Amino acid sequence: MINVTLPDHVPVDWDDWRTPLQQFTDATGLVASAWDAAGVRHIGPLVGSRLGILLAGSTLWAEDGPGTQFEREMVLATCASGVSAASQFDDGLRVQTQPLLLRGAVYGVLVFGWRYADFSSPLASERIARRIGLPGHLLWNEVRLDAPVSNRRMDTYAALLGTLSKTLDRQRETIDDLTRVNRTRELFLATVSHEMRTPLSALSMRIELLLRTVPDLAPQAVAGLEAMRVHVRQEAGMVDDLIDAARTLTGQMSIARAPINLGQVLRDAISTVETHAHAKQILMQVTPADYGDHIVLEADGRRLQQVVWNLLFNAVKFTPEGGVIRIGIRRNGALLEIDIADSGQGIAPEDLAHVFGAFNLQQQNNGTGLGLGLYIARRIIELHGGTLSVSSAGRGLGATFAIRLPV
Template sequence: MSRRSQTRVAAYTALLQTLVNTTDRQRETIEELNRVSRTRDLFLATVSHEMRTPLSALSMRVEVLLKTVKDLPKPVESALLAMRVHVRQEAGMIDDLIDAARTLTGQMSVNRTRASLGGIVRDAVSTIEVQAHEKAIAFSVAPSDQGDSIVVYADTHRLQQVLWNLLLNAIKFTPPGGAIQIRLVQSNGHVEIDVTDNGQGIAARDLAHVFGAFTLQREGNTTGLGLGLYIARRIVELHDGTLTAASAGKNQGTTFTLRLPLFL
């Protein structure tokens, strides 16, 4: 073998060894990332469940005091009512953590049945009426039957959770005296549900990230973990649908569009 051939073989051998070493390092890195991911998911699921038990006990005791103790001093009653609000907020965040853990581990599932969209919409609206009233926000749903004639194949509890999240989000970022509209439109075997507000809007640079896990819009937001929209989109995807967001920018309001297949 000529000297030039020997040099070429040595170069190829060195290059091949470099590729092998790089591949080994990449495999080790991927294995480590997978291990960290599994540990994180297990941590989320375990801690969330462990936190739920004492909160449930605390919530029960607060309710017992409010319902059974007569003539509570006003400061005590106010403190208990505030505690009830805070406990419910914390319980909601724990539920979000549990759902997020299920999503990350692929364990979230839906139990779909034939259902009228009207009942789902009304149930979702009823859960946020108090918050909307407190901020004097005008609410409207079109058409007037609120979707009674529209039939979907859905997990009613989970779909209500999605709508509740979108509505609560709209209320949170809409100023007092604002307006929120739900609009239902059927088209080509699908139904589109638009939740539109005239609130603070979303900057163009943030639109691509609103459905990310732990993405928290800071302005005007004092509660939450930034998981609601992340979970909502995953639930919609399990229904073979899509969830998108649109906004003209700051103080221009936001529209979330939920698109689901009709039950045919």
């Protein structure tokens, strides 16, 4: 017995079948329909011959028509057995079925045929015509001009439709596999990130407690605790990046817009990297000198500061001692432009396309981090309706990151 229960997470887009089935009917002259496993017709009947057009204008395939009931019984029997079936409507019109399978589960059935197996007679045509509300002579005039479909031809058509259904169902299985893998990866990333944050927070609090409350600690102990505090902060930063990346992958990252002053955002971001810049004697120049205090925009100030901080942190990391980082701010109509240019190691042309990829690490001078910062930064800017891009003349020639935001 074939399993007829389709997994709940697998959606069936019946429109995927509409074009292939129409092409099949046009090529063969048969009539075709697509049914689900519950006995509901989703597509068809699609017709590909003059006889099919005439039948479609009758009550044959009406909601309670004899043809609809005939097809539904064949569909339910095919779902129960899991194999193709063949029958004749009123001992004349040949009809066959083809089950649709996904991982061994029947999720639907294709019904095709509605052509005579051999030459009919006026009496047989009259009998069928009465059942479907057509004048007997009208059906006979069409039937006698319609060539019968031999067993060999019908087998060929069935094989063709079988190949088509298997191809589309394999594609659907592949898409289902990718969806499940992505969902599992995103759930794993989100769960692990949250589970890692809790012990790191507890460890950070205990280190701070020891440094603040225990008197007369030996210098070596103080140095060790302070080094631990730095490492814990680094790990916490990477966990935060993982959580942001998980939110981005699952579409859960959001922004909270409010009127913000650009100058304050930039000052707060710059203050977090000034110590590192001074340690490397890197000059930071901001143009104009007021940091854009005159620009007010609707944005998430915390997230925007995160983006600018990340870009500045990378600029400091990859700029050698004595270098320069220039921050340019300008209003261009309804667009805010922020350029952060450094005189650092630059980016090779073949690497530019991969700068904003997840888990993408520069190979030089990048001992810490997960390579998620720029990936998250671009997503934050996109949520604001803007763009984040990068340009570089090549290795050793610095890089420029350009933020464009609607004001």
